[in-house]
Amino acid sequence: xxxxxxxxxxxxxxxxxxxxxxxxxxxxxxxxxxxxxxxxxxxxxxxxxxxxxxxxxxxxxxxxxxxxxxxxxxxxxxxxxxxxxxxxxxxxxxxxxxxxxxxxxxxxxxxxxxxxxxxxxxxxxxxxxxxxxxxxxxxxxxxxxxxxxxxxxxxxxxxxxxxxxxxxxxxxxxxxxxxxxxxxxxxxxxxxxxxxxxxxxxxxxxxxxxxxxxxxxxxxxxxxxxxxxxxxxxxxxxxxxxxxxxxxxxxxxxxxxxxxxxxxxxxxxxxxxxxxxxxxxxxxxxxxxxxxxxxxxxxxxxxxxxxxxxxxxx
Amino acid sequence: xxxxxxxxxxxxxxxxxxxxxxxxxxxxxxxxxxxxxxxxxxxxxxxxxxxxxxxxxxxxxxxxxxxxxxxxxxxxxxxxxxxxxxxxxxxxxxxxxxxxxxxxxxxxxxxxxxxxxxxxxxxxxxxxxxxxxxxxxxxxxxxxxxxxxxxxxxxxxxxxxxxxxxxxxxxxxxxxxxxxxxxxxxxxxxxxxxxxxxxxxxxxxxxxxxxxxxxxxxxxxxxxxxxxxxxxxxxxxxxxxxxxxxxxxxxxxxxxxxxxxxxxxxxxxxxxxxxxxxxxxxxxxxxxxxxxxxxxxxxxxxxxxxxxxxxxxxxxxxxxxxxxxxxxxxxxxxxxxxxxxxxxxxxxx
Numbered sequence: 001x002x003x004x005x006x007x008x009x010x011x012x013x014x015x016x017x018x019x020x021x022x023x024x025x026x027x028x029x030x031x032x033x034x035x036x037x038x039x040x041x042x043x044x045x046x047x048x049x050x051x052x053x054x055x056x057x058x059x060x061x062x063x064x065x066x067x068x069x070x071x072x073x074x075x076x077x078x079x080x081x082x083x084x085x086x087x088x089x090x091x092x093x094x095x096x097x098x099x100x101x102x103x104x105x106x107x108x109x110x111x112x113x114x115x116x117x118x119x120x121x122x123x124x125x126x127x128x129x130x131x132x133x134x135x136x137x138x139x140x141x142x143x144x145x146x147x148x149x150x151x152x153x154x155x156x157x158x159x160x161x162x163x164x165x166x167x168x169x170x171x172x173x174x175x176x177x178x179x180x181x182x183x184x185x186x187x188x189x190x191x192x193x194x195x196x197x198x199x200x201x202x203x204x205x206x207x208x209x210x211x212x213x214x215x216x217x218x219x220x221x222x223x224x225x226x227x228x229x230x231x232x233x234x235x236x237x238x239x240x241x242x243x244x245x246x247x248x249x250x251x252x253x254x255x256x257x258x259x260x261x262x263x264x265x266x267x268x269x270x271x272x273x274x275x276x277x278x279x280x281x282x283x284x285x286x287x288x289x290x291x292x293x294x295x296x297x298x299x300x301x302x303x304x305x306x307x308x309x310x311x312x313x314x
Numbered sequence: 315x316x317x318x319x320x321x322x323x324x325x326x327x328x329x330x331x332x333x334x335x336x337x338x339x340x341x342x343x344x345x346x347x348x349x350x351x352x353x354x355x356x357x358x359x360x361x362x363x364x365x366x367x368x369x370x371x372x373x374x375x376x377x378x379x380x381x382x383x384x385x386x387x388x389x390x391x392x393x394x395x396x397x398x399x400x401x402x403x404x405x406x407x408x409x410x411x412x413x414x415x416x417x418x419x420x421x422x423x424x425x426x427x428x429x430x431x432x433x434x435x436x437x438x439x440x441x442x443x444x445x446x447x448x449x450x451x452x453x454x455x456x457x458x459x460x461x462x463x464x465x466x467x468x469x470x471x472x473x474x475x476x477x478x479x480x481x482x483x484x485x486x487x488x489x490x491x492x493x494x495x496x497x498x499x500x501x502x503x504x505x506x507x508x509x510x511x512x513x514x515x516x517x518x519x520x521x522x523x524x525x526x527x528x529x530x531x532x533x534x535x536x537x538x539x540x541x542x543x544x545x546x547x548x549x550x551x552x553x554x555x556x557x558x559x560x561x562x563x564x565x566x567x568x569x570x571x572x573x574x575x576x577x578x579x580x581x582x583x584x585x586x587x588x589x590x591x592x593x594x595x596x597x598x599x600x601x602x603x604x605x606x607x608x609x610x611x612x613x614x615x616x617x618x619x620x621x622x623x624x625x626x627x628x629x630x631x632x633x634x635x636x637x638x639x640x641x642x643x644x645x646x647x648x649x650x651x652x653x654x655x656x657x658x659x660x661x662x663x
Binding site: 041081102107117237240289 | 316350
C-alpha cells in the first residue's frame, strides 16, 4: 500500500513541517491582526516583499539572520501603511488590504528589476541549512521530522508559543483580544484602541514578511516572481480554520502542509500519474475553501473584526 | 484625532478624489523613476507618447482598455452592493474558456447567431463562477474575498488543464494554447483597417446598460440600498440575499464578457497569459471611477494608457514597466483616502 508507506516515512513528515513553516509565521501574523479587529488582506503582498527583502539582503552580503530582520522591518513598514489607512482613518479593510498587496507586489517586482537588470535567472544564496537538535531528534519518526529542520522552522515554533503566550497570558494580549471583541470596553479602560490595533497590524505584518522570507531563505535559495502563489490567502483560511487560536491554527497549518506534501508524493505513484497534475495543484486552494465552509457554522470570529472604532461613537 | 462629517460637500470637494489620486500616483512614479535612474519628466513624456502619441498607440490603448472596462464594471457593480468580488480574474477566464470551447467549430452557425451564443455562454459561465462564493456568503457567511481569491488560483489551474487536455490545439506543437476560433466566431473590426474590434463597442454598451440598471430600475436601487446599509435594507423589506445573488450574476457575467471580447475580438485563441491581471486591475479601475459605471470607461482608458505608455517607456529607457503597477496601486490607496476627506474633515481631540 503506497499511501501507508508515504505516511510512515520520515521524509514525508519532514516535508510537511517544512511546507508548514512559512504558513505558520504568516498565519500567526494574520491571527494577531484579526484578534485586534483588523482583517489584513495585505498578507499576500507582504509575503512577496518579505521573500524578496530577506533574499536580496543576503545576496548583497548580509548575514542570514540580518536578512530575516530586514524582511521583518519591510513587512512592518507595509503594516504601518495598512494600519494608518485602516485604523485611524477606518477605510474599508477589504480595499486597503487588496491595495497593500498590489503595492507591495509591484514595488517588489520593480525593485527586483532595478537591482538586477538583465538577469535571466535569479542568483542563488546560501540558505539556512538544517540543524539537528540533540536528543529531541532521536525520537522515532517525529524526532527527525520536527527537530531536523532549519533554524527558521524552530523560529516558527517559537513564534506560535510567543503569540499564544502574549495573547492569553499578558495584559497586552488581553488588550489586543479586547480590541477585537469589545473596543468600547478597551477605550473605557483609558487605553487607545487605535494604538493597540495599529501595533497588532504592524507586528502581524512583520511575521507575514518572515513567512515570505522563509521561502527564499530556507525552503529555496532564490527568488521567483510567483513563488508566494496564494499562500497568503491560504493563511487567511487557516486563521478561520484555527478558530482564531494559535494552537489550532498551528494544527491547521501542519495538517494542511501534510496534505500538500501528500499530493506531491501521490503525483509520483501509479494512480497519481493517471490524474491531471493540475488537480493535485488545486488541492491546497480547494482544501482552504472547504476549511472555510466547514468552520463557517462556528461563531468564534472576533466580534469587532472589520468594524472601525472611533472614540465617542456608540 | 476625530473625523467629522461634512454636511454639504461641494461639487468641487466631491470630484477631488480621482484628481488627487492620479496626481499622487504620478508623484510616486516620479520618485521611483529617480531611484531607477530615469528623469521623471522624460519618463512621463515617454508614457504619454507611448499611450497616445500615434494612431497605433491610441488604438493599442483602446484595445487594452476594453477588457478593463468589463472587469472594472464587474467590480463596480459588485462593490456597490458590498459584494467583494476579487475573483474577476477567474470569471474573465471562464468567459474566455467558453468562447474558445464553443468558437472553434463545435457550433456551426453564422456569425449573427454564433457570436450572441458565445457571449451569453461566456456570461453564464462567469455568473455561475461567482454564484458559488455568493451563495457561500449568503447561506454560510463565508467571506467572499478569500473564496473568490482562491477561485482565481483554482480556475487558472483548470485553464492550464484545459489547454493541455480537451482544448489543446492539435497544431500547437506542444505549446499550451487552444485552437484558433473559426472566422464566424470572431468579433469583426469596427472600421476596416483600424485594429479595434466590436468588443470595445460592446464594453461601452455594457457600461451604458449598467448605468441604466443602476439609476432607473428597482434592482439598481436595491443593490445600492444593500451596499449602503444591509440592516436598513432588510428592515425596508428588500430581499437582501436575492439582491446579492443577482449582483453576483451581473458582476460575474460582465467579467466573463471581457474574456469573450478578448478571445473573440483581439487574440483569436485562449492562452494561459491571456490576462495580465485584468481582474485585479479592474478593482483599481472601479475605485478610480468611484464605482460609477460611466466613470469606469474613463478610468479604464486612463489605466490602459498608463500600462501601454509604461511598456513603451520601458522599452525606450529601461525603467521597469512595473512602474505602472506601482502607480495604480498607490492611486487605489490614495483614492480611498481622498474619498474619506471628501466626506469628512479631521478634528483634533
